[in-house]
Amino acid sequence: MKYAFFPGCTMANRLQFAEKSVRMVVPEFGIELVDLAFTCCPEPNAVRSLSEDTWVTFAARNIALAESEGLDILTACAGCHESLTLAKHELDTKSELKDKVNGILKGMGLEYKGTSSIIHVHQLLFDEIGLETISSKVTRPVPIKVVTHSGCHLLRPQKIMKVDDAEAPVKLDLLCEALGMESLEYMDKVMCCGAGVRKADNETSYAILKEKMTSIMMVEPDAMVVFCPTCYITFESGQRITNRLFETDFKLPVFYYTELLAIAIGLPDTDKLLADHRVKIELPEPVEAKSDKSESIPI
Amino acid sequence: MTDEGRNQELEELRKAGRPCFQCGICASSCPVFRVAPEMNPRLAVDSVVSEGHVPVEGNEWLCSYCLMCEERCPMGVSLAEILIGIKNISSREGKAPKDFVESGEALLASGCLSPQSNRSDKKRVDLGLPDLPQPDLEQVKLIFEATGAYEVLEKNRAAAKEEAE
């Protein structure tokens, strides 16, 4: 199965190891990635706030590019996923808008038709590949306690994104459990990390992060797992800023899911991925060689 | 955009907000309101519908676009999108915050918000990542041109200059 890969500029230029983990993992499941000349998705908050027309046109251009190659798009960032999915929804439901945008795209030899679908690595792993296949490939389980943060832009608005239940998401937890982790429930699980307001008001953004981290630390996890590079950066680096601003002491390691997947299915050179983490963690050896196949939903 | 166009746009935002019956679910779900009481999405919608603007100028930029309010609104009011609409209007008036304008400039200059740097290139090579094909910047310019984004940037540059003086 071939996809047009859309890492997004944050992942490509700031979280390269996360991109690497995706590229390492997907061939193991028979997926081939193609790189196209995408622009920024564009960022659903910053660019859309300046001009909706600009936002939807950039998104249409990116989708049209994939369509011209006959490929669906695989996103790895929640922001990109939301941006492209919402734009597609707008274009598919408002024919006047579609015509207007195609008028602009015509000038660059592209046309938005609506034939390509947009899928995030989360959906690829859970919906397409499936927990059973993933568990069956696990050779080195990762027995740590984690909390998951699916991210605002992967979950909402649920009616359009259709990734998971927006109020009680479980899929990322199940994906973690398939790798031998114990996923803990915690308060404010679906709360935003605060990234969206950082450009407008720095302190407010970190105040939000502080609230989120406080709730997370209540359950004492070993690490947290995300599926978006912006969330990753916010949690990992943001913790330090929060500590500085509010005299807290957060130091929770963060993982982008496919890193752990790469480790669990025994791919080589995963140390290189972890080397770039700012908050390090020593991953414990599994107690038994067998992988833990429990699929219970944590209470 | 003409005055009439702007008014119509505002009218549509107000119409979108009319179903709001001020229950307060949005406010209790908003992460920003939780830490910054000046950003109350319920009051923002009420103000837009009855007065045509947010309660305090600049309020709209405090929205983190987490979409919690929209997800939970029992009347199906698309709050976050109404605020995006207000942000569009403010941007055209040159009132976008500095960092947002910078994002716009970065997009124009390089087609992405987090531009490549030598450091990042090196990292990619180290990790064995492929060179990503670069977008045609002419196309970026074309989109900016056709969607009025140039004007938005201009307005904000001018406003920033004025402030500096």
Added chain:
Amino acid sequence: MTTSDPKGSAEPTEIEVVSTDSELRIGVFPCMCGKNIGAVVDIEAVAEYSKTLPGVVLVQVNRYTCADPGQREIEEAIKEHGLNRVVVASCSPTMHEDTFRKAVKAAGLNPYLCIMANIREHVSWVHRDNPEAATQKAKDLVAMSVAKAATLEAQKELDVPVTQAALVVGAGVAGMQAALDLADSGFKVNLVEKQPTIGGIMAILDKVFPQNDCSICILGPKMVDVAKHPNINLITMAEVETISGYVGNFDVRVKQRARYVDIDKCTACGDCVEVCPVDVPSRTDQNLTWQKAIQIPFPQAVPSSYFIDQDTCLGMDLIRCGKCIDRCEQEAIVSSDTARYIDFEVGVIILATGFNPASPEKIPRLGWGRYPNVITSLEFERLINAAGPTEGKLVRPSDLTKPHSVAIAQCVGSRNIDTRMNCSNFCCAESVKCALLIKEHYPDTEVTIYYQDLRMHGKYFEEQYLKAREEGVKFVRGRVGEIQQYPKTKNLRVSVEDTTHNRLEMLDFDMVILSMGAEGQSGNFPIPISCTSDSFYIESHPKLRPVDTSSAGVFICGGAESPKDIRDSVIQASAAAGRAAIILQKGRYPIEALSARIMQDKCNRCGTCEKRCPYGAISQDGTGKFTVTGALCQACGTCAGDCPQDAIYMPNFTNEQIEAQIQIALAENPEDKIVAFACNYCSYRGSDLAGVSRMQYPTNARVIRSICSGRYSTKFAQKAFELGAGAVLYSGCHLPADCHFQTGNHWMAKREPRIRGWMKRNNIDDERFRVEWVSASEGKKWQTIMTEMAEVTERFKKSKPKPKKPSAKPKKKTEPKTKAKPKKKTATKPTKATKAKSSTKKSTTKKKGGK
């Protein structure tokens, strides 16, 4: 689905003619009505003209035809001259049609052979300034009525017997009340209940608002009354499977599930419970505790008997279990019990199937089902109930400790686009009651109610609200956004904005009660009764007939109609019983004399008529034949309006009669004329009101009355235009819900695009056809429409080439120019098109080939 059992409604293919006269002997009675008509219309001229009309043998002018002498004159004229049709040219039929029909009947003539020509409200009162034209119009209207009278047929006034028994479906408090009222009135009642016991939701509540008296204590005696009433046949563990027939004559088949316990032998001693090995979550106790597979819902259950839940019982034989059989000293357990059918006949049906408490499962952000200390109001009722799982102690499910702080959240699942848009009516009062109960048992526990609007709408409610505030219950205006659980303590954090103070509150509570709303579960009944989109039964008229349905003989009450509390349920149940009793005690149910008949030789069995009828009066039998059940037909004619084969005969409003009227109306100077169709209940009365109010307008219109606008076929407009009409008006009751026959106006509206399509193909200007909605109070609107359409005829007259010489006598029916008649319904746009058309009357398109 129902198959019609036409007891007493004949379906002739030949239309019966009661009068055996082969010769038409029409009597015309023009009335001066004092000066009301005589001052404007030259009555003598009208009389003279009437004598020349075909079939007329007598013309007699009266000053006051409706007065006693006038009526007696008609009676004598009928007898003396052997009249077999009567046309009274006077006031509006809505005024005196019944009066004259009674007179005609007294003379021995079938009343349906008497019709009227409206020359007062439609002529003399509105054309004061133009007596000449008014007189001409009066002549035309009389001629139209005479032409209609020529083909009138006598109609029988039949009725059907009413079985003196009732079916009440659902035995909650509403069903019980309705059953008791009917039984006390002396009628036999079959009370069918799905659950093993009667009592519904009320039986499991603790105390009820506003007196806060014990629910089962006040309901219990009523339940016993139901059990003991000689006129009530109680059938529990049963559902209605099929119903056939119609009002007065319903054949009901009920399927009763196996109870496995003989209710006559069971003494409810409870010995069986001690030996049953199967634990089942307790339905009565909202799954908060366990019962056994053999169980009684609660001690006061009626029938007072246990039952076995066959899904969870291990098996009533000695190999699998059968312990209860051994234990039962009364030998009441019947392992061979099976489901059975019970058949009976009833005359009326009352639906009291209640509502479903809305599970908050659909709202995960409130944590019910995931966090043990978040409970619903019904779960609270069971906890605080002395007969409940904790013997009346309010405890936290997570650790069985007493809660020190309780939050109550309102509008859970109601007033929400994702679940139900409507308010559930009782939850605000319910929450105040819960708060008062908590305070009564635990004065030190803090109680906070989070509400959006506190609807204390009922009698005595406001003082309970005051009492709650005085007891220290906190009221905060803000709808709960989310509830989160602390991982270790299982306490709850409630996030809500105090909107009065623009302040976010994230407070900790030991327990949260979610005020459950009501979910509709109506529908899915063997007789199709319309339901709202949120599954509550729809009443015949929201104000004037709130317990009737559009199916004659079927009534609704209680929670099945809309969410309500106990008092309103009881009120509505008695209302339904009262309405049902009217039919029962009369003993006979009238069949509409003018009900539709399907002419089987013309019918091609397309089934369109069945789809049009809002009363379910048309059905197809086993042989594929479509027939009308006279007892259900209301004679609206919507079926006939869309019948592609013209195979439906609407007595007194036949295609032939209407087309004859159109022809007469357009016999001379058709380009001047507006052929105006007006429905009996709204538009015709609106036009009458214009007359009563003496609103003046031009004389162009020739009104053709029908019972409902659903009758107006596309063919009438086409015929009128083919005969050269200047303009055509189709006027009906306002959309969406004013039609007195439910949906007639909707079907009429759907025909507009087809008519306009035909007009376009025949180069007829759009503005010459109008579809309007005129209510009985809109006389002014009628005047405006008449004036505007007169201008349209002026424009039309100017634009067309000189008309041929007008013919003096009414033309014979000509073959209509054949244009492709659309057999299928073309995709129609909804009524927005209608409104647009009426407001763009001014835009004329230049006619091709112009002047």
